[in-house]
Amino acid sequence: MISLDDLTANNLGLINVIAYASYSDQELEEIKESGELAQYAYYNEVPVGLVICKPLQPVSSKSPAGLLIDKLCVLPAYSGKYGLEDSLLEYVENITRKRHLDKIYVVTEDPSQWHKFGFVYEDASQELYRNLNLVKQGQQLLRKALNN
C-alpha cells in the first residue's frame, strides 16, 4: 500500500502541490540533485507525501552533525492514518545511518507532533549550532538520537 520513490526530472511539479509550497524551478532542481535526501511517499501508487532533508553542517566542524529534515509532509486526507509519516521517517533514519551519522534534526513551530516520533528539545544556542541561524521566532530545534 505504501511505497517510497526518488524524485525525477519529470515529476518535480509534485513537490509544491504536496507541500503547499512555492519552490522556484531552481530550488526544485537543487532538491532533485540532492538525490536520496528527498523522497516521495505513495499511497496505492498515488503520490501523497514527501520528505526533503539536508546535512546539518556546523560552522566549526568538518563533518555534519546529522541530517536536518527540511520538509516532511503528507496530504491532510492521508496524514496520521496510514503510517506514511513513519515510513518517511524510517527512510530518513536509514539514510542517516548509511552516512554514519546518528542524529536527525527538525525545526518546527509545533513540537508536540514530533515528540511521538522520539524527537526531544535541543538547545539551539549551543556552540555547535553557532551562526547557523536555525531557529526563527516561535520555532524550536528538535533532535532525535539514533542508537545503532
Add this chain to the structure above:
Amino acid sequence: MSKTAKYRPTASKEENQFREALKLYDSKQYKKSLKVIDGVLKKNPHHAESLALKGLALYYSDTDKASAESYITRALEKDSTNNVVNHIAGIYYRAVKNYKEAAKWYQAAMDHGSTNKSILRDLSSMQSQIRDFKNLPKSRLGYLEDQPGYRANWTASAVAHQLHGDLANAEKVLGRIEDLIRDKLQESDYFEHSECLLYRNDVIAQMGDYEAALKDLERIEATNMVLDGLSLLEKRADYLMKLNRKKEASLVYRKLLKRNPDNAKYYYQLEDALGVRNSPRVRLALYEKLASFYPKSDPPNFIPLTFLAGEEFKQKAKNYVLGQLRRGVPSTFVNVKPLYKNNSHAATIYSIVSEFFETVHDQPLTYCWTAYFLAQHHYHVGSYSEALKMIELAINHTPTLVELYILKARIYKRMNELDQAASVMNEGLKLDLQDRFINTKTTKYYLRADNVHRAIDTISVFTKNDDSPNGLRDLHLMQSIWFIVESAESYLRKYRKALGEHNDTEAKTNLGFAFKRYVSLTKIFEEFSDDQVDFHHYCMRKGTPRAYLTMIDWADNLFDQPMYNRVLDGLSESVLEAVRHKELFLTDHGHKKLKKEEIRKREELVQYSQSVAEDDDVFGEKALQEIIRDEKLDVLVKQQALLHQQDAVFTQIFNFRVNFQLKKYVLCLQSLNKLLALDKRNPFIGYMVDQLRNHLAESTPDTIKKIVSVGLMKNFNKADTANLLETYFGANNLETALVLARMSETVFQTRLSEIKEKLDPYSRGLVSIVQLSY
C-alpha cells in the same frame, strides 16, 4: 530498373551507344549516361529511345527534373509504338506517381511486343493501384504463365480474379496451387500456406455456399496446417449460424468466450445462437452464469444493465458501479456512460453514487474517485458549475492526480473559458512531464484557446527538433494528423477573430497558415494512398492475401473518412474565405513600410512556422493569390475526384460549395437533390435552396437561371422561407447553427440567435467566431 538492360541491341552504332547509356543508367551513373545520350542525340535528334532515356536520366540525376517529362512526351510523339520507349515512359510515370499513365505505357510496352515479362508485374501493381480490376487478371495471369514456380504468382492471380468479381476462378487457382505444392512444403512456407488455406475458405464463403465453406473449413482444420486458431473458430461459428445450426454455433461461441472472455461481441453472438435476446429472464440467468465463470470480465456484468429496468437495474448497477469505485477504477463513469442515454438510468446511477459518496469519507482514494465520478455526471448532464464544484473538492483532497485536472480543464472548456481550461491542463501536465497523454491534451487545449505558440512549445518536448526552433516540421514528417488539423482550425478561428477586429494583416497571415496546414493534411492522405504501391507485390510474396484485401478496402474509403471530411471542410472554407475576402490578398499592405523591428519579428515567425524545410511560401500567400487570380479552384476540384462515396452526405455539401463558387449551378442543383434523397432534414438543404434562389451571380445567363428555378420547383415549390426554417433549421444543435451562421437574411439570423441561446457556452462561442467572417 535493371530490367531495361534486357533489350537486345541492333547493329547500328547509335544503338550501341544507346546500350551503353542504358547500362550506365542501370548502374545509377545518371550524369555519365546523360553525356552518352547527348552524343547520340547530337547525331540523331529524333532517336526516340534516347529521348526517353534522357527524360528518365534527367529525372533521377536531379539536374533538371522539370524538363524530364518533355523528353518523355517527345519520345512518345516520335515513336509511340516502340516498346522500349513505352517501357521507359511507364517507369517515368510510376516514379512521378502518375499511376494511370504508368499503367497505360507498361501496357503499351507489352502490346508492342516487349518480351520482358517482368513488365507485367509492374503493370499489375499499377492496375491494382488505379483499381483497374478489369485488366488486372490478364497481367497477373500473364506473369504467372512466365513464372509458375512461385506461389506468390498464383496467389496474386487468385486475388486478381476476386477483385474482378470472379470468385469461382479465384477458388480454382488457389485449389490448383494447393494441390501442386502439397508434398513440397518446407517449414518456412507454413505461414503462407496457412494464410492461403484461410483465404481460399474466405473465397468459398463469399460465393454464398456456407455448407461448402464449412466443409472446406473442416478439411483444412484436419490438415493441421492452419496456424490461426481464432479464425477457424470464428468462421465455424459464423457458418453454423448462417446454416441455422444454432445449437452447434453456441458451443463454438462458448469456446471463443473461454479464449477471450473480454470480447463483448461473443456474448451477443452467444445470445443470438441461444435465441435468448427477447426473453429477459433467460437472458439474465445466462449472464449470471457467465459472470460466475468469468468474474474478472466486464461484459457479463455490464451487458445485463443494458436490458434490465427498475429495482433489478438498480441492484445490478449498484454492484457494478460501487464495485469499481471501491477498487478505484478511474474509468468507472466512462464504463456506464452508454447507460446515460436512458434518463431514468442516469438518475438511478446518480442517486446510488451520491448516496455512496456520503459514506466514504474515511477511504481517501475511493472518496476521490467517487467525487471524480460525480463531477463527470454533472458535466455530462450539462450542470457545469456543479461539476466544477465537485472536481475542486476532489483536487483539494488529492491534488496529485492528473485525471482530475483533465476533467477540470474539460469543464472550463465547455464553459468557454478556454484560456483557463488550457492553464488547468498545464497544471496537470506539470505533475508528470513524461506523460504523453496529458502533454497531448495540453497541446490540444492551447490550440482550442487559439494560443498556437504555447501549443507548439508544449508538444515540442516530445518531438525531434534538430535544428528547427520547434517540432512543427517533425510533426509534419511524422504525419501527426490530429495536431495539424487542430492547428489549422485554430488558425481559421484566429483569422475570423482578426477579421472581426479589422486587423487585415493578422487575418491574412492566419488564413494563410490555415490553408497551408490543410494542404499538408491532404498531402499526408495522398501519401497514405501512395503507400499502397509497394504492397500489391509485397503482400503476395509474403503470402498475406487476407491482410492485403483489408488494405484495399481501407484505401478505397480513405478519402471518405470523417477525418478527411473535416480536412476538406476546412480546406474549402479557407480557400472560399480567401476568395470572398480577396482584398486581403490583392491589395498591397505595404511591406516596404515595415520597420526593422517588424521585419525581424516576421522573419522569426517564418522560422517558427515552417512546416517543411526551405518553404518559400510559409504564409501560403502566393498560393492563395494564385487561387484568387485564376478562379478555377483547382485545389478543391482535385479533391472532388477523390471522394469515392458519391452517396455520402458530406460529398454533396462539398461539391455544392465548390461548384457554387465556380458558378456551375446545374451541378449544384444535382448535389441538392442528392442530399435531399440522403438526409431529408439536413440543414444544408435549406442553405442550398436559399443560395440557388437568392444568391446566383449577377452575370448568370438567363437560361441557366431558368433551369435552376425550374429545377427548384420540383422539390421546393412550396418551400417559402418560413417553411425552410421549420423543415431544415428546427433542431437546436451546433450543426444547424453553423449553417445558419453563413446565411445573412434577418429571419435566419433571428433563428440563429434562438438556437445559440440553447447551446452550451463552448458551442455558442464557436458559432460566434464563424459569424465574424460572414
